[in-house]
Amino acid sequence: xxxxxxFDLVFRDxxxxxxxxxxxxxxxxxxxxxxxxxxxGAGRRDEAIGGRLVLxxxxxxxxxxxxxxxxxxxGNTGGGxxxxxxxxxxxxxxxxxxxVYARGARTLEMAIAKGTMHMRTHVEVDPRVGLRSFxxxxxxxxxxxFALDLSIxxxxxxxxxxxxxxxxxxxxxxxxxxxxxxxxxxxxxxxQLHMKKLFAMAVAHDVDLDFHLxxxxxxxWSHLSDICNLTEWAGWQNRVTVGHATKLxxxxxxxxxxxxxxxxxxxxxxxxxxxxxxxxxxxxAAFRAPRGIAxxxxxxxxxxxxxxxxxxxxxxxxxxxxxxxxxxxxxYANVSHIGPEGFPACFxxxxxxxxxxxxxxxxxxxxxASADLVVMDGVDEAEVFGxxxxxxxxxxxxxKSFVRPAATLFRP
Numbered sequence: 495x496x497x498x499x500x501f502d503l504v505f506r507d508x509x510x511x512x513x514x515x516x517x518x519x520x521x522x523x524x525x526x527x528x529x530x531x532x533x534x535g536a537g538r539r540d541e542a543i544g545g546r547l548v549l550x551x552x553x554x555x556x557x558x559x560x561x562x563x564x565x566x567x568x569g570n571t572g573g574g575x576x577x578x579x580x581x582x583x584x585x586x587x588x589x590x591x592x593x594v595y596a597r598g599a600r601t602l603e604m605a606i607a608k609g610t611m612h613m614r615t616h617v618e619v620d621p622r623v624g625l626r627s628f629x630x631x632x633x634x635x636x637x638x639x640f641a642l643d644l645s646i647x648x649x650x651x652x653x654x655x656x657x658x659x660x661x662x663x664x665x666x667x668x669x670x671x672x673x674x675x676x677x678x679x680x681x682x683x684x685x686q687l688h689m690k691k692l693f694a695m696a697v698a699h700d701v702d703l704d705f706h707l708x709x710x711x712x713x714x715w716s717h718l719s720d721i722c723n724l725t726e727w728a729g730w731q732n733r734v735t736v737g738h739a740t741k742l743x744x745x746x747x748x749x750x751x752x753x754x755x756x757x758x759x760x761x762x763x764x765x766x767x768x769x770x771x772x773x774x775x776x777x778x779a780a781f782r783a784p785r786g787i788a789x790x791x792x793x794x795x796x797x798x799x800x801x802x803x804x805x806x807x808x809x810x811x812x813x814x815x816x817x818x819x820x821x822x823x824x825x826y827a828n829v830s831h832i833g834p835e836g837f838p839a840c841f842x843x844x845x846x847x848x849x850x851x852x853x854x855x856x857x858x859x860x861x862x863a864s865a866d867l868v869v870m871d872g873v874d875e876a877e878v879f880g881x882x883x884x885x886x887x888x889x890x891x892x893x894k895s896f897v898r899p900a901a902t903l904f905r906p
């Protein structure tokens with residue numbers, strides 16, 4: 495950097511993953527211009543980081559904003575996946591755009607304050623709810639763009655073939671600005687046709703695909719191979735994701751190895767959803783319930799793009815959640831017996847790897863990347879991850895988007 499270099503904003507003394515010493519980060523026009531030691535006075539504005547860990551904004555690849563924060567009105571659902579689907583199905587007919595918007599906004603604000611800056615929300619579209627939830631998502635996308643980039647994935651939760659009128663509504667949503675298309679074959683009367691129709695629709699509209707898939711612990715059958723085959727047929731490699739895929743947790747070692755190789759070959763990504771997968775799976779085993787989460791760290795080691803995401807928050811599918819992706823990655827590491835040596839890979843599941851899954855351009859902490867930065871309340875990467883350190887401030891495109899000061903103790 496020459497003495498003539500100047501910056502809109504300079505972050506001073508930041509700890510960045512992959513750098514042995516503290517670094518300064520220079521920002522111009524909302525993008526990172528330089529990383530290194532920047533001369534005093536080179537920035538029109540300085541922000542002192544004080545050696546804290548700075549991360550790129552977290553990326554939540556799988557959330558259901560439309561049915562979040564329903565816990566107070568869902569009553570006793572009886573537990574389990576079928577009960578959760580039925581409970582939400584009964585409520586959907588009464589959704590209004592304003593209701594979905596309000597609950598989605600509450601969830602978005604939780605997530606933003608926990609460091610999330612990119613999100614893919616899955617939105618149910620069917621004859622019961624019509625396009626009302628989708629309309630709310632479009633408003634949320636516009637209103638929260640100052641802090642978070644929202645991608646809208648429309649999908650048929652309760653089936654496509656067996657739910658007349660759903661296909662037409664999905665076409666309307668895609669024509670009106672939906673970003674990508676999702677699927678849920680295990681709820682349909684004809685899973686094969688469900689998948690084939692959605693692939694054809696995605697190709698026609700040139701959009702990515704994200705399926706809810708293989709959400710149980712019975713390894714005797716799977717739709718993963720079907721998705722891989724269709725991905726190659728469509729030429730949609732690196733544009734298809736499957737969420738849950740919990741059958742992978744129940745396969746024997748040889749079968750799992752073959753399946754991982756097939757996913758890598760087809761360029762199909764996998765998202766684990768720890769809180770939901772733990773809560774809904776294995777109930778028939780009572781207190782002996784298996785963990786039931788896809789071992790995505792093993793997939794990542796073999797070249798599969800993976801992510802950890804929130805899925806449902808405070809609803810019948812998952813009556814927990816605060817929007818913290820760090821907590822989700824920590825939960826995944828905990829139940830997968832991953833120690834400090836694996837924490838960096840788990841960080842990637844909510845940052846770099848998740849960004850690749852969503853095909854985000856200009857992501858990360860590097861010159862040319864968008865200045866989407868989160869400052870954590872800690873200086874050591876392992877302790878930030880293991881101790882669930884809180885984000886204390888964030889910048890979206892170089893503009894401060896949230897502040898949550900570190901706790902202060904008042905001693906007598």
